[in-house]
Amino acid sequence: MKIRLRAFGIAKDILKSGVVELDEDQIQTTGDVKSYLSKAYPEFDDLLTFSLAVRDEYQEDDYMLAENDEVIVIPPVSGG
């Protein structure tokens, strides 16, 4: 499926870009995106955690993506 990743903080450094377009048959859910990222960019596994958001909401791993969804890659937050 075709999706767009948007990354912030250290995730942007790992992806070397704030926006990455993906077209991967094995990606159907947010969990699939996490697996893809861990495999393609092993530095994600060194993070304390990382979450994904779609439509400005955190999503669990079983969230079904739609074609052309924008998936936000959220490394550990550190506001305040």
Place this chain on the structure above:
Amino acid sequence: MISVKISEEKINPTNSYGEVTDPGVGGTVQFVGTVRNQTKGKKVLRLEFEAYESMAIKEMNKIAETIVAQWSATHVSIHHRVGTLEIKDIAVIISVATPHRKVAFEACQYAINTLKERVPIWKKEIFEDGEVWVAAHP
């Protein structure tokens, strides 16, 4: 009344307090988070804050709405600054006004704790010899 804001401009405790004053309020608790000059003994030169703004605003609104619902707060103001901040600059101001003081303390603590856990804002510490995204690694 709920006021939630993210801005690159300096944020100001007096303005935040002004937003929550009200004749029905008996107590206001304000948390002001500032940029510290060191981390674990290492000199910090400045901080850079970045936000995923639309979602950060949504999450900050959820915090404020929870405070109004659970602690019966009269007014809540949450302002966060982004961009480059120097030592002593204010990064975040939370003001919670309630009819009685006790819940204002509790609600304000809930607000800053939840903001640090959930709101998509990131800070990078800039040292003399490098830079680090705070809390990224175990």
